[in-house]
Amino acid sequence: xxxxxxxxxxxxxxxxxxxxxxxxxxxxxxxxxxxxxxxxxxxxxxxxxxxxxxxxxxxxxxxxxxxxxxxxxxxxxxxxxxxxxxxxxxxxxxxxxxxxxxxxxxxxxxx
Amino acid sequence: xxxxxxxxxxxxxxxxxxxxxxxxxxxxxxxxxxxxxxxxxxxxxxxxxxxxxxxxxxxxxxxxxxxxxxxxxxxxxxxxxxxxxxxxxxxxxxxxxxxxxxxxxxxxxxxxx
Numbered sequence: 025x026x027x028x029x030x031x032x033x034x035x036x037x038x039x040x041x042x043x044x045x046x047x048x049x050x051x052x053x054x055x056x057x058x059x060x061x062x063x064x065x066x067x068x069x070x071x072x073x074x075x076x077x078x079x080x081x082x083x084x085x086x087x088x089x090x091x092x093x094x095x096x097x098x099x100x101x102x103x104x105x106x107x108x109x110x111x112x113x114x115x116x117x118x119x120x121x122x123x124x125x126x127x128x129x130x131x132x133x134x135x
Numbered sequence: 136x137x138x139x140x141x142x143x144x145x146x147x148x149x150x151x152x153x154x155x156x157x158x159x160x161x162x163x164x165x166x167x168x169x170x171x172x173x174x175x176x177x178x179x180x181x182x183x184x185x186x187x188x189x190x191x192x193x194x195x196x197x198x199x200x201x202x203x204x205x206x207x208x209x210x211x212x213x214x215x216x217x218x219x220x221x222x223x224x225x226x227x228x229x230x231x232x233x234x235x236x237x238x239x240x241x242x243x244x245x246x247x248x
Contacts, residue, residue, distance in 0.1 A: 058236065058237075060239070065241075065242075065244070066241055066242070067139070067141075067225050067227075067239035067240050067241045067242050068178070068225070068239045069239070070236050070237070070238060070239075073236055113177065113178065115178075120190070120191075121191065122168060122180040122183055122191045122193070123168075123178075123180065123237060124180070125170075125177045125178040126177060127175065127176065127177035128177055
């Protein structure tokens with residue numbers, strides 16, 4: 025039973041446009057959500073997080089939106105750059121529980 | 136601060152052998168978690184250690200074990216290796232158990248022949 029789902033395995037976006045990556049979760053106890061970026065042969069790099077008491081968090085070009093009623097979060101990257109091409113993982117936790125990861129979305133930013 | 140380090144970076148073993156992977160967390164971080172990444176499966180949680188105690192364990196067979204030392208360094212061991220154990224093994228550290236962000240090391244690529 026997948027508690028965190030990233031339904032789009034891949035996404036292609038033109039350079040300069042907005043990239044929107046989506047994530048759905050089923051466990052209503054999750055209260056902390058994170059996005060990681062991963063290049064091949066490297067460990068995931070933390071990008072941005074959001075607590076369940078917020079509905080939006082921004083950090084430079086990256087914004088995460090949380091819709092608790094829909095159990096949905098999204099990561100917006102504006103403007104997208106070729107260096108953003110990577111696999112993006114959504115993760116969630118509930119208090120002390122381990123992070124639960126989605127299976128990732130491969131983003132390709134085309135110059 | 137130095138990041139999370141993992142050794143070795145690459146490892147080739149044969150079926151039936153055992154392997155030990157090592158992880159040094161970010162200085163000051165007391166929690167270390169281990170994950171297995173295989174193609175199409177995302178990151179699967181193995182276990183978490185905090186102050187030398189296993190705090191959480193994922194759904195993996197008993198062939199997978201770990202430990203944490205007093206300096207927070209951690210090792211994981213896989214005995215009786217199977218072909219399906221071929222994966223990228225990732226270690227992550229955080230300051231405390233809870234909602235602190237986890238920071239990952241580069242991983243150890245294990246290939247079982």
